[in-house]
Amino acid sequence: MDKMLAGEAYLAGDPELVSARMRAKSLCHRFNLADPAYPAERMAMLSELLHCAGDAHIEPNFFCDYGFNIHLGENFYANHNLTILDVCRIDIGDNVLFGPGVVLSAATHPLDPVERLHTESGAPIGIGSNVWIGGNVSVLPGVTIGDNCVIGAGSVVNRDIPANSLAAGNPCRVIRSL
Template identity: 65%
Template sequence: MTEKENMIHGLAYNSRDPILTQERLHAKSLCHQFNIYDPNKLEERMAILRQLILFKGTAHIEPNFFCDYGYNITIGDSFYANHNLTILDVCPVAIGDNVMLGPNVMISTATHPLNPIERKTTEYGTPIHIGDDVWIGGNAAVLPGVTIGNGSVIGASSVVTKDIPEGVLAFGNPCRVIRSIS
């Protein structure tokens, strides 16, 4: 398999691979264009991100936005993200319909080996799935391999390290279920 195929499938890969480096630079260039684009030209600004990300409907992302590749991100209808969204998409990130993200949210599929020798040459990732009707508060971090169930709310500054079921309020570091949402 290629380094890109290894990466997308969550296997160890070399991020310095020339193809991956070129694809990352392309994504960073488009993110830069988006981030400095005239804020009065909303549709034109979002069209820049549509070159990277699969949007399944309407979406609005406030600048600044950062991602690694973009092509591993799928976003449902009626999506809103406040300022400074970062998505490290070495593996697929699937976001459902009617999702709202507060400012400074970080969604990261990327991780690294604990062994310092291995960490010099390889990294890997695990996909993330965020269901429909989810709200993630500002400064929250969603870590590799997490699924957040439909209708759940993640409180501000939470670090989501494990799956969160449907229809719950969860917050903290590490994030934990506080109660059901009625």
């Protein structure tokens, strides 16, 4: 687990990691099937997985690898179908909104096909405060999105986005300052 958290090559089939993933997937499954009429009870299930600084609301379906690497600031909202591959730490600031279908992937794989059969690695993701990420955005390993940014729907964020930016596209590029 230490290698994974450090962003080094690790074996995903390690029994400790498999156990942690199965625990997270089981909790996500329970969350996704919970009655939507009781959002507080539903979110309480995720408190066993995620680090929440304050109020958070995630619409089902929600999927993650481990959960314990996800740190949410206050007043977080995610629309349906959020997927977070949290093999490394993922920090999300205060007052952040996600549209539907957002993917945060800290996970990556070697380019060499032989190495890829045996190991994977990752890099942390950081999202500042007061950020709005539109629907169907993918944020790739090692990316930082600064405070007060808006990321347009359908973007693939493969590089850092400076604070106070409107950015969009594939690859995502800054369109203008806000």
